[in-house]
Amino acid sequence: MVAGCGNNAPEVTEPANQGGEVSAPTEKPAVEEPKAEEPKAEEPKAEEPVVQISRPASGEYGWLSNTDGQFPITIIDGSGQEITIEEKPQTIVSVQASHTEISFALGLGEQIVGVSDYCNYPEEALTKEKIGAQEMNVEKIINMMPDLALVTDYHYKNHAAILDQFKEIGINVVVINSADSFAHTYTTIQLIGGVTGTIVKADDIVIDMQQRLAEVIKKAEQVTEVAKVWVEVSPAPDIYTTGSGTFMHEMLEAVGATNAAGHLEGWNKLTEEEIVVLMPDVIVTTYGYYVENPEDGVYARTGWAEVPAIKNKRVYDVDSDTVTRSGPRLIDGVELLGQIIYPEVFK
Numbered sequence: 001m002v003a004g005c006g007n008n009a010p011e012v013t014e015p016a017n018q019g020g021e022v023s024a025p026t027e028k029p030a031v032e033e034p035k036a037e038e039p040k041a042e043e044p045k046a047e048e049p050v051v052q053i054s055r056p057a058s059g060e061y062g063w064l065s066n067t068d069g070q071f072p073i074t075i076i077d078g079s080g081q082e083i084t085i086e087e088k089p090q091t092i093v094s095v096q097a098s099h100t101e102i103s104f105a106l107g108l109g110e111q112i113v114g115v116s117d118y119c120n121y122p123e124e125a126l127t128k129e130k131i132g133a134q135e136m137n138v139e140k141i142i143n144m145m146p147d148l149a150l151v152t153d154y155h156y157k158n159h160a161a162i163l164d165q166f167k168e169i170g171i172n173v174v175v176i177n178s179a180d181s182f183a184h185t186y187t188t189i190q191l192i193g194g195v196t197g198t199i200v201k202a203d204d205i206v207i208d209m210q211q212r213l214a215e216v217i218k219k220a221e222q223v224t225e226v227a228k229v230w231v232e233v234s235p236a237p238d239i240y241t242t243g244s245g246t247f248m249h250e251m252l253e254a255v256g257a258t259n260a261a262g263h264l265e266g267w268n269k270l271t272e273e274e275i276v277v278l279m280p281d282v283i284v285t286t287y288g289y290y291v292e293n294p295e296d297g298v299y300a301r302t303g304w305a306e307v308p309a310i311k312n313k314r315v316y317d318v319d320s321d322t323v324t325r326s327g328p329r330l331i332d333g334v335e336l337l338g339q340i341i342y343p344e345v346f347k
Contacts, residue, residue, distance in 0.1 A: 061075060061190075069197045071197065072084055072085060077174045077176065078174075078175040081175075083172065083174060085172050089172065090147055091113045091146040092108060092149075093113060093114035093148070094149075095115075095131060095132065095133060095136055095152065096151075096176070096178075097116060097118055097121070099150045099188070101119075101122070102188065102192050103150070103192060105327070106193055107198060108196055109122075109124050112128055113146055114140070114144055115128045116133040117133045118133055134154055134155070138162055138165070141166065142169065145171065146171060147172060148173075149171050149172065153177040174192075178326070181250055182247060182250055185326040189205055189327075189328070193205075208331075209330070212331045213254060216331075216338055219345060219346060220254065220256030220345070221256075223255075223345055227258070227282050228257070228259075228281045229257045229258065229259060229284060230275060230278060230282070231259070231260075232284070232287070233287070235294065236297070236301070240270075241261045241275075242267060243259070243265045244263075244266075245265050245266055247326055247330065251333060251334045252337065254334050254338075255342065256342065261278070272302075276301075276307060279306075280309050281309055281312075282315075282316070282341050283298055283309040284337070286324060289320055295316065298310070299313075319333075319336070322336060323336070323337065
């Protein structure tokens, strides 16, 4: 399935390995032994888990200079090219919905002058000039002459000559690879923060996401009966689902569920006959924004009567953008999945 920039397709691509860890302190502070006949020192309280953050120094993106919000800044973007931005961008265009959401979350609403045809969040994004999506409106972008263009690996692979044209006239172009994990999403947020002079805010967003994810994982330890979940990101007859090596697979694992398609890798198309034998306990669809009553369509499928999710009326449609867009709202999607799969745990 091809990466999209908004509502008519999830932002998905070929999986790419991306590291990242959340670590917590393992040692308690030392307490002196109490002296004779003196009150005993109180036992030290267990420390709260602390999320520690590090900016990407290698791998997907590289920082070569100034990670403190100052300019000029030099980075290695998703294309592997060294990019130097001399001054803080005052005007920005974004051709990917998740990058637009990240930019607004970083407080860059005033600087955003152009967005993709599918960028719909936050509401202010709907007021911005539309500049295409996978197929960019080159003339409009050139006339805008933004200081910075945030593009994707799709554009780099398929429209390299256009990106070169942008660079030749003085537009800073930063290629951002499509994220396939939470760790990759974090580095994307940090990269955009770095090239826009909002790295401190980017770090804050990442830390908040990491802490909320850690809370979800902790709460999932209460799950006693693991549910097998089937996710549909497009309806019949072209039913696509999420396998391993995707952030949606990671989301299911975080809430303590098993991905019914976890034996597959990446994003896959399956037939109804192939799906029914998986016998999922819960079915989640993400296309209710363009298919009326998607749950009813699933319940009506021939030969599915004995599927546990059908028998127990456990088919749910969720907001596509929160579970298929690799931006700050991805953690909202995790929390939502927890609530519908295990309502007794994620109250």
